[in-house]
Amino acid sequence: MNDTKCHQLIQIAGEENVHFDVSMASLTSFKIGGPADAVVDIHQTEDLKNVVAFADEKDISYFLIGNGTNLLVSDGGYRGIIVNTRTMSNIKVKDTMIICESGALLSRCAKAALDASLEGMAFASGIPGTIGGAVVMNAGAYGGEMKDIVESVTVLDDLGDIRILKGDECQFGYRDSLIKRNKWIVLSVNLRLRQGDYNIIKEEMKDLNTRRRDKQPLNYPSAGSTFKRPAGHFAAKLIEDAGLKGYRVGDACVSEKHSGFVVNVGKATSKDVLSVISHVQSEVKRQFDVELEPEVIILGEI
Numbered sequence: 001m002n003d004t005k006c007h008q009l010i011q012i013a014g015e016e017n018v019h020f021d022v023s024m025a026s027l028t029s030f031k032i033g034g035p036a037d038a039v040v041d042i043h044q045t046e047d048l049k050n051v052v053a054f055a056d057e058k059d060i061s062y063f064l065i066g067n068g069t070n071l072l073v074s075d076g077g078y079r080g081i082i083v084n085t086r087t088m089s090n091i092k093v094k095d096t097m098i099i100c101e102s103g104a105l106l107s108r109c110a111k112a113a114l115d116a117s118l119e120g121m122a123f124a125s126g127i128p129g130t131i132g133g134a135v136v137m138n139a140g141a142y143g144g145e146m147k148d149i150v151e152s153v154t155v156l157d158d159l160g161d162i163r164i165l166k167g168d169e170c171q172f173g174y175r176d177s178l179i180k181r182n183k184w185i186v187l188s189v190n191l192r193l194r195q196g197d198y199n200i201i202k203e204e205m206k207d208l209n210t211r212r213r214d215k216q217p218l219n220y221p222s223a224g225s226t227f228k229r230p231a232g233h234f235a236a237k238l239i240e241d242a243g244l245k246g247y248r249v250g251d252a253c254v255s256e257k258h259s260g261f262v263v264n265v266g267k268a269t270s271k272d273v274l275s276v277i278s279h280v281q282s283e284v285k286r287q288f289d290v291e292l293e294p295e296v297i298i299l300g301e302i
């Protein structure tokens with residue numbers, strides 16, 4: 001981005017909300033990635049519309065980021081604008097509905113549900129993303145998926161119009177949605193839960209989070225499960241059976257604790273991680289004839 005565009009971006013989004021040359025390692029759970037040209041903190045829908053319209057008009061690439069927990073950013077970083085939704089994160093509870101701005105963390109939405117004795121979202125309480133990222137990805141765990149609790153989603157579409165989609169219009173699939181395929185932007189999400197018992201919900205959340213801590217390598221930076229679950233198999237089991245537990249390139253490593261995770265055990269680069277991913281894919285294909293598809297979203301020039 002040249003100086004004129006940087007200056008115009010500041011005028012549109014406000015000086016305090018625009019940051020240049022920001023390390024993407026600082027914005028992602030993998031702690032990997034070179035600098036983004038600019039990061040813009042979003043506080044309200046109008047700002048988001050203005051920034052996206054500006055980027056489109058000036059032919060600047062942009063990318064929506066939630067909590068950066070499903071991303072692998074290239075070592076060269078990102079040429080364009082990272083639109084940061086974490087700063088738009090209000091949550092309101094109305095009867096059995098939770099109304100969340102897209103940047104609200106799932107853990108905070110789940111806490112709001114617990115405080116109102118609403119059941120149905122314990123499965124999501126330990127997923128480290130935002131509600132926006134979770135809806136786009138149809139995040140899921142322990143038998144639950146976002147599609148089970150989404151009542152409606154307000155999005156900004158590719159023509160700059162605001163639409164409200166009912167849950168069943170989002171075409172949720174395994175780690176997939178219409179919103180993801182169309183590259184629409186989630187502005188807010190209404191979750192429909194059920195009245196329940198505070199203590200039972202609290203126990204369920206505690207239990208699932210203990211199971212998560214026991215099974216997952218949460219002591220190392222990662223982006224969660226590296227691969228999607230292939231039909232009829234479990235990625236972690238295939239990787240372990242292929243003898244790849246602990247397989248390492250530089251500081252990127254197939255976790256010893258959970259083979260479905262590639263972890264950053266020091267100063268891993270995206271090149272290290274991609275080498276591990278590619279070796280795992282070719283070994284699993286060679287040994288079991290199963291294709292592993294990354295779940296992690298790869299951003300920037302590889």
Ligand SMILES: Cc1cc2nc3c(=O)[nH]c(=O)nc-3n(C[C@H](O)[C@H](O)[C@H](O)COP(=O)(O)OP(=O)(O)OC[C@H]3O[C@@H](n4cnc5c(N)ncnc54)[C@H](O)[C@@H]3O)c2cc1C
Pocket residue numbers: 029063064065066067068069070071085102103126127128129130131132133134135136137138139140141184185186187216218222223224225297
């Ligand atoms: C330790 C660990 C455990 C995990 N466990 C699970 C799990 O159990 N289940 C699971 O499903 N995932 C899991 N994940 C992965 C990740 O947390 C989820 O995919 C989560 O939904 C991503 O949310 P995010 O806000 O971090 O999205 P990001 O990583 O910031 O972005 C992911 C994608 O969503 C898009 N996006 C983000 N916000 C918006 C928005 N407002 N509008 C439009 N697009 C948007 C981005 O452009 C990108 O394409 C785990 C990750 C980690 C690190």
